[in-house]
Amino acid sequence: MEGNGRGQRATIDDVAARAGVSIKTVSRVVNNEPNVRDATRDKVRAAIADLNYYPNASARRLAGNRSFLFALVYDDPSAYPDASANYVTNLHGGALKAAREAGYDLLIHPCDYQSSGLLEELDQLIDHSRIDGLILAPPLAEVKPVVRMLRKLGKPFVRVSPGKVQGYDAVHTNDREICVAMMRYLVSLGHERIAFIRGHEDHKAIGDRERGYEDGLREAGLPLRSSLVLQGNNSFDSGVACGARLLQRKRRPTAIFAANDDMAAGVLHQALEMEIPVPDELSVAGFDDVSLAQHVFPTLTTIHQPVKQMAERATKLLFEAIVGKPRKERTLVESTLVIRESTGPAPSER
């Protein structure tokens, strides 16, 4: 397996010796550089295979002045654990996959996007760990000062966000359109008083969800009543609170669409508490398709966000940006509707 006489890992020198070429040529082959004769390339490849050679990352980093390290920066999920935790798992999965394929290692960096020391913290991360590029997950992708700093540092990054930033890639999903689709579905069930629970304003994508709600009403020719739109903060508890306010009205909505699953789960909880049968008297829909959605009672109709694919795509784009491929600025990965048990026909008017 190890072919040099020293019982150590094979180095580039070993490969060069075995292939009868210089180390520079081996380096060229390893890095897929042009101007190597096919025959030479084959010889080197064979030697690499024979010796089970794998380049020493530290040496490459030092000589090439890059780290082969990406950082995935996201909001610390211990703040709002549940849905986020699952979201983060997908983020990790996608980013790890793409990073590995690109030959990069991935550093994770959960942080508080509202922290005053955020800029310094990221600067230090980049500086100390010599990160080659960053993937900014929402809501960090919306934090202007961060974007500004990275641009000033000339450090490559990719944002997972619907917003555009000149000269940098961004991956987003069709939040608005898919919300229109959800509304279309609810309307088709006969719902007319459909409430909406807004998410936290710092998440731009979540703002798009509200616009989808409005578009959906408009499309169905239903009035937009401001009394039916409440502000939540993405947490389960805020779902409970908003649910309570909506459901204790004399003329309560027949359907509640929450901007994320946690809040929708909060609404379900509140409905159970108030003994309002779901979906018979009330339909509830969420957004995200976190695993919680399948575990609440009744299971939650929601929108599946392709978080993993988005993270994977973003990481791949980061790599491409680093090797010089042209940027796209906006890349779409589509969400889909997932219909479960929490939605049903509107109750007939009494």
Place this chain on the structure above:
Amino acid sequence: MEGNGRGQRATIDDVAARAGVSIKTVSRVVNNEPNVRDATRDKVRAAIADLNYYPNASARRLAGNRSFLFALVYDDPSAYPDASANYVTNLHGGALKAAREAGYDLLIHPCDYQSSGLLEELDQLIDHSRIDGLILAPPLAEVKPVVRMLRKLGKPFVRVSPGKVQGYDAVHTNDREICVAMMRYLVSLGHERIAFIRGHEDHKAIGDRERGYEDGLREAGLPLRSSLVLQGNNSFDSGVACGARLLQRKRRPTAIFAANDDMAAGVLHQALEMEIPVPDELSVAGFDDVSLAQHVFPTLTTIHQPVKQMAERATKLLFEAIVGKPRKERTLVESTLVIRESTGPAPSER
């Protein structure tokens, strides 16, 4: 801020020049090596501060033949997303904190502990990323071949597990004792027919929970009825299934203690489905205190596992092992009882 004339980061040479010493001395100071006169040390420290010097990680890695990289290896939570995701967040948080404090970067490596290619996968991880040491989270800490391989490679590692492995650190919690405490609490509420839902057998810590259940019965002088112990697999769904089996009996248990929160949540779900009021007719207790526990209805009485602290401790021990401090083999981090709404006095006999 940057003190050399080149507008680049300061290097060890810059610091040496400024302090009027050799680079070797700077290296000594940076690495806290002995045999440097205090005055010299101070001069060097001052120069480091002036130049805002931070050693180049790649160079250190290359020269020192170590990577300053730890890998945190755990079972891929996308398999059983909910509770695990939260568990994993804590794992990350603790390990990141300790790694950062030790000057290490942390690579995360979610994987399938049952995969046939696991050994090769880890070998490759160690080989390619030149990991200095690994933190094995359960259930990976129990996989014998992995432990064997790491020992053979001479690669330092720490296990998060109640089991011992000669010569290596392990961090565990008092699963058994705290389960006895839970039983004591249930018994104090008047429960006598207390069922237990076992977890997946691959998690050793979960086996200890069952022993705590048995000890608790014994301590209270209650009989151990095998009909009251069912096998789950840690998933919500298995909780639903076991709950169904237990609750449709003519003489059903008045309390159900599940070896993790997901299964307990499944039991709650099933109780709701069968319209059995909790905690009036049935008390339910879980284990883990995942955030789900606060979001189910009613909120779940459970046992808080200090996962974050365990991970932090484990990582710290790994670092200490690397720098040569003596091993402990077993380090305890205590769990605590969390009483919420899902438990109450046993219903009076009819």
Place this chain on the structure above:
DNA sequence: TGCGACTTTGACATCGCTGTCAATCCTGCT
């Protein structure tokens, strides 16, 4: 056959640190 223009290839310096080992400095003692 000879020549310019590419293509291939390799020698060697370099990246910024740590390890080795010898040189120099200090001590306390005689």
Place this chain on the structure above:
DNA sequence: AGCAGGATTGACAGCGATGTCAAAGTCGCA
């Protein structure tokens, strides 16, 4: 004052790659 022996310090050789640049090889065409 002289000396052994430990405490300090530094010179220098790597670590294993990549970057630079010049040498050697090829090819087409006059």
